[in-house]
Every structure is written in structure tokens, then in C-alpha cells.
Amino acid sequence: MPEYVIVGNSAGGIGAAEAIRQVDQHGSITIISDEPYAAYSRPAISEVLAHERAPEHIEYRPRDFYRRLRIQAILGTPAEHIDFTAHTVRLGDGRSVHWDRLAVITHISPRSRGER
Ligand SMILES: Cc1cc2nc3c(=O)[nH]c(=O)nc-3n(C[C@H](O)[C@H](O)[C@H](O)COP(=O)(O)OP(=O)(O)OC[C@H]3O[C@@H](n4cnc5c(N)ncnc54)[C@H](O)[C@@H]3O)c2cc1C
DSSP, X not given: OOEEEXXXXXXXXXXXXXXXXXXXXXXXXXXXXXXXSOOBOGGGHHHHHTTSSOGGGGBSSOTTHHHHTTEEEEOSOOEEEEETTTTEEEETTSOEEEOSEEEEOSOOOOOOTTOO
């Protein structure tokens, strides 16, 4: 069974995990994030700062999301090094996580045409 590892636990990362689960019910999925939180909406941060919404109300998915999709979430731990020969990601706490399929989704930003 393939071991899927996703670095990044935001819109892109959880979308990738959901897409994997649609086609593979059996492989293991690990999400790694340097932030210690469940995936949340960055655009809604201003509403939290304005006390219009509680932090838990800007999470993208219900609390059981990771358990329901059988995702191992390693949160609050940065990915520091990728070894493409050994197929491992080394984490900030010294652990190594093996991958068969790796997605690094640590930030996608829309760009204007011609912008580099
Ligand atoms: C304040 C704010 C307001 C915004 N408003 C809008 C808006 O109104 N409309 C809009 O379209 N977009 C908006 N955006 C942009 C939108 O949030 C991003 O386009 C979107 O979040 C990108 O998602 P992503 O999953 O690619 O990356 P991100 O949301 O940036 O997530 C990156 C993930 O990677 C993790 N990560 C990064 N480096 C490491 C590492 N070394 N090891 C482990 N984990 C790592 C982070 O912890 C995070 O989980 C806003 C962004 C901000 C900050």
C-alpha cells in the first residue's frame, strides 16, 4: 500500500488528501505542518482578530476530518529536508517520515501574467 505524505495542512493540503482518498481507500496518508492547528481559512483570520468569529469556527473541515479520512496529522513540526533517494522527509524534531508519493503544498499563490 502506498504511503502518501503531504507537506502543508491548508486549503491545498487537505484538498490533496481528499482527492487521494477518493481514489485510494487503503494507502496511508500523513499530513505534516509546522503550524499546530487543524486546517483553517486564512482569509477569515481578520474576522477572528475582530472578535467576529471564534478560531475554531474558521476551520475548513469538521473536527473529525483527519480521523474520518484516516489521516495521520503531524502538526506543529516543520519539514526540514527531503531525501529523494531514500524517500524520506526529515522533521524538525529529528523524526523521518517515509513516502512513496510526496506532495509539497506549502503555499500556492495566484500570480499575474508575466509575474515571476
Ligand atoms: C490574511 C490572509 C487573507 C487572505 N485572503 C484571501 C482572499 O480573500 N481570497 C483568496 O483567494 N485568498 C486569500 N488569501 C490567500 C489564501 O489564503 C491562499 O491562497 C491559500 O491559503 C493557499 O493555500 P495553500 O494550501 O497553498 O497554502 P497556505 O494556506 O499558505 O498553507 C501552507 C501550509 O504549509 C505549511 N508549511 C509551510 N512550510 C512548511 C514546512 N517547512 N513544514 C511543514 N509545513 C509547512 C503551513 O503551516 C500551512 O499549513 C489570504 C491569505 C492571508 C494570509
